[in-house]
Amino acid sequence: MPTDANPELNAAKLAAPDTKMTSKLWRTLVILLLAQFMMAVDFSILNVALPEVGAALGFSLGGMQWIVTSFALTAAGFTLFFGRLGDYLGRRNLFIGGMVLLGISSLVGGMAESQTVLLSARVMQGLSTAMVTPTALSLMTTSFPEGPLRDRALGMNGAIMSAGFTTGAVLSGVLLDLLSWRWLFFVNVPIAAIVVVFAPMLIKEPARDPGARKMTLDMPGAITVTAAVLSLVYGITALGNHGLEAFLGIESMVLSVVLFGVFIVIEKRSAEPLVPLNILKRRSVALGNITGLLAFATETSLVFLMTLYLQEVLQQSGTVTGLAFGILGAGTVLGGVMASRVISLIGHRGTLLAGFALQGVATAALILLTTNPGSIPLMLIATFLGGIGNMLAIVGFMTAATSGLPNKQQGLATGLAILTQQFGITIGIPIMSAIVSARILSQPDLADLSAPERILGGVLFAIAINVALVVLGFLVALLLRPDRAPDGAETVTQN
Structure with a gap:
């Protein structure tokens, strides 16, 4: 029987997502x-x-x-x-x-x-x-x-x-x-x-919106938000490197807040805004980007913390450190390979939750690290599993933040997602560096201990903060609306 004689079958085929690469x-x-x-x-x-x-x-x-x-x-x-x-x-x-x-x-x-x-x-x-x-x-x-x-x-x-x-x-x-x-x-x-x-x-x-070429780019908004982001990143970097003594860092943070406020006013009044603020009313976009920020900030800063642990606490060589990160990298690659299948089974919200849960448990295990090189196997296993979990969370975030949008808004949505990624990578290390330094300086009772023990105290405290941020990511992911899992189509995460 010809297929066109069965309109229901044809409709089902058209609705079914393409799965062939x-x-x-x-x-x-x-x-x-x-x-x-x-x-x-x-x-x-x-x-x-x-x-x-x-x-x-x-x-x-x-x-x-x-x-x-x-x-x-x-x-x-x-x-x-x-x-x-x-x-x-x-x-x-x-x-x-x-x-x-x-x-x-x-x-x-x-x-x-x-x-x-x-x-x-x-x-x-x-x-x-x-x-x-x-x-x-x-x-x-x-x-x-x-x-x-x-x-x-x-x-x-x-x-x-x-x-x-x-x-x-x-x-x-x-x-x-x-x-x-x-x-x-x-x-x-x-x-x-x-x-x-x-x-x-x-x-x-x-294909682009036919009217795109006739539209004017929101230059006041572009200049303002770029200046705001530059001020914020500079302020965080300065504070991370020099602490509260970095007066210009504090000024930059204040300036960033003011510029972001100006940017919001500009966007509300612009006929063709750089960032249509209504896109942030989509729960998947707004909450998805928050989870992405936490996912990138926690894992990249954990690499920094493990570098301190291996080289400053255990006095290991750069070669050993590189090989250790190779294990972490293998975990992230495996997580990326698994992600699409996991999303098809439990949806991007479920993938975010599973990823943060695995990353949180694995990172929490690192609090057991000691000054004994015998802790290295624990570190390798925990970072490998944490890498899998983090990558599941990252892919879940990318899917959530870019799903259900028309083609003409994909550049904006992906720009926001990548901005979130850059923020996370940029701010995670300075923040954790500042936490380690502050913790070391706040331990007067350890004045007579060796430097590796002092540094370990700071690293372990920063790891605990890192775990808390992963838990926060898990809680934010809970606020996302459940999506349909069987076909991977995101249909109910929109407002």
Whole structure:
């Protein structure tokens, strides 16, 4: 019997989500993941090399932080702006332009002979990250239909970005030993070239709102929110490095609050706002981004805490530390691979809850660490399991924050999600660093103990705070409305 003779069967087929990954989709996904991998590598690749870079170019001990901070400030500050700009100019064009800028800035950074040139290159790398990361994710959400295929793509994206963050730390030590710090920049150039060559052939520009070209970009809102984000990130970084003595850090935080208030007023009065505030009325978007902020802040800062533990408490080498992070990276990759299947079984809300629960239990186990190297197996098992849980939470957040939205708002939604990611990565380490320092200084009874014991006290206290933040993420995820699990289609999380 012909299929068109059975309209109910036809309707069911049309409604069923596509679950087959075609070769064309695979090629699109590979090129997008390659770009995302390099963006993630850039976040961590210079951390281990800071002393050598600083010595080569004459940075002071306090000035070295700007090699990282200049990148983080621009990456976080301009993400929302470029995410929205992609809706107007075309996401594929902005994506390719960002990769061109990454290649050029990396070449300049690798050849730098002065502090000014190096910091300028880092600022350009941050701008390229702000251009590429939201547009790549937006291209992913528009290329893959909502449901199992998108869940799978987002799961692989989360896994590859976590793997890139971990690879950056490991690769840094390897390249420093075999070549020089300059290759930490040069490694980006050939990969950026590959993406620029193949992206026009493999990535299709998603359909845009016909009226998009006639719309005007909300420049007052863009300038205000970018300045607010820059002030906030700078303030947090300054307070994390110098505590309450950082007067400019406190001023920056106050200025950030004022600028965010001005931004809200501008958006309410704008005919074509940068951020339509009604998008934040969607429970999935607002609460999803809060869970994402907590997921990224807790796990990236835990990497910092474990670095302190391995190198300052146990006096382990950089090679051992890198291998330990390899175990954590394996957990995140496994979590990313599992995520789409878990979402199809229990929905993104259930995945968020399961991920935070696993991450919280695993992180809590780290409070049992001691000054004895025999604690290393406990650390490896706990971070591996915590990596799985964290990645489940991250993919659940990405799915929640970008589901149920029209194509024309995907750039905005993904820009918000990536801004959340950048915030989490940027603020987590300074906050935990400040907690460790404050705890160490508040232990007068430990004045006669060795430095490793004092540092361990600070690390364990920060781990406890980290666990509390994971529990907070779990509680926020509870407020999300349950979604339908069987077909992965997000249908009831909207207001």
